[in-house]
Amino acid sequence: MRRKKDSALGxxxxxxxxxxxxxxxxxxFVIPVVPRCEMIGDYRYSAELGGHGVVLFGDIDVESGDKKVKPKQSVRLTRTVVMSASIHMxxxxxxVMLKVCKLDSMEVLGADLGSQEGWKPLAVEEKHDETTRSEYDKMLHQHMVFHLTKDRKLPSKSSIKNPMSYAEALEFLEDVILGDENISEAVFRKYAKLHNKEVVSLELLFNVAFEQARNExxxxxxxxxxxxxxxxxxxSIFALAxxxxxxxxxxxTAFKDLSNYNQFKNLKIFAFNNYAEPGILSLVSKALEKQxxxxxxDKAQLFKGPEWKYNISAFQQAEGAMLVIHNNSDGFGQNIETEGESGSLDGAIGSNSSAAASLERNREDLLKFVV
Structure with a gap:
């Protein structure tokens, strides 16, 4: 969190x-959460806003009881939200993640770094030596493979004779979501070939998604x-490969597995932005049927107030609930502190809220409270 660079666009x-x-x-696997973030407008992507931006709440004049100030003063309206800085794979x-989950010419044997006495992360200066850094990243990769696969390893690409096609992988996961089988067992030793010809472990990817969902x-x-x-x-951008x-x-699938064995007592609305796949909400509903x-x-249903502002009056059960937003960054750049408003969701939130100050890298209490 403290070592991110100012920007990491691509x-x-x-x-x-x-x-x-x-x-x-x-x-x-690290989910930073700002429990109280003040937004001066609701996020919206629109050509009218020049891309990413917010619909401002504006200012109001309020009476002041302090005789030392004018009878009326202008106050900026804000909305208090929770901001999750959870990152996409x-x-x-x-x-990055493709390197973690793909099958290579040789099998990858997992290794638990936590059990290796004396192991510690590299110092910054050591990371600048390519050979040292490459070996270090190999060890971190093995650590993830150890914890994210039941076999504690990834097989070689040549040993998997008939991986699923991309279309077959989509159908397989949909069947898992709609069915009642044990998900961990269903994805065990399942592999799929991507459009770029790489073969990936669906088991490892499911476990990454599950850990993300559980943590958040x-x-x-x-x-x-x-x-x-x-x-x-x-x-979108983070799914290119x-x-x-x-x-x-x-x-x-991860939401479903988490929902099957846990009750989200405080969750009132799950709003999924289905702009790219309108039919996907039926899968989300099935995944959360036990809640x-x-x-x-659809996320758009929450923003149907005047000027497309947030309005949940149609969902009485959610009255008083906190809105949870995401800034959708990655693990390398602190774009929320540095990027302009129209460049990305990160920039729009950072420019129009208190989140950037909450996540300043030099804060001594940046990681003070750990759940």
Missing amino acids: VKFIRKDEITNMEGALHT DFEGLG FSALEALCPQGYVYTYDPA IKPPLLNRLMI KGVYVV
Whole structure:
């Protein structure tokens, strides 16, 4: 969190950086949450706004009881939200999550670094030596493979004779979501070939998605006793190497497995942005069918107030619940502090809220409270 560079638009580790590609992959399992974030407008992507931006709430004049100030003063309106800085699995390029989950010419044997006495992360200066950094990233990769596969290893690509096609993988995951079988057993030793000819482990990817979902919902359940409205925007840029349909179904499969064995007592609305796949809400509804009383809706339904502002008056059960937003960044750049408003969701939130200040890298209490 403290070692991110100012911006990482389309860039992962480059010379002199402090976060290696596999460290960036490990960030997937860290879910920073700002429990109180003040937004001066609701996020909206629109050509009228020049791309990413917010619809401002504006200012109001209020009476002041302090005789030392004018009878009326202008106050900026804000909305208090929870901001989750959970990151998508990083498939923007080939060197992060694709490196973690793909099968190579040789099998990858997992190794638990936590059990290796004396092991510690590399110092920044050591990461600048390519050979040392490469060996270090290999060890981090093996650590993830150890914890994310039942066999504690990834087989060689040549040993998997008939991996699923991309279309077959989508159908397989949909069947898992709609069915009642044990999901961990269903994905065990399942592999799929992507459009780029790489073969990936669906088991490993499902387990990554599950850990992400479990970590985030555990935090939100603890932080929002008054209830929360969860919003989810599927990856686009961060899904380039795997394509959104597969990543979406992996996440929904993870939501289903988590929902099968847990009750989200404080979740009121699960809002999934289905702009790219209108029919996918039926899968989300099925995945969360055991969460009685939870509305599953298209995210756009929450923003139908005047000027497309947030309005949940149609969902009485959610009254008083906190809106949960995401900034959709990666594990390498602190774009929320540095990027302009129209450049991305990160920039729009950072420019129009208190989130950037809450996540400043030099804060001594940045990671003070750990759930």
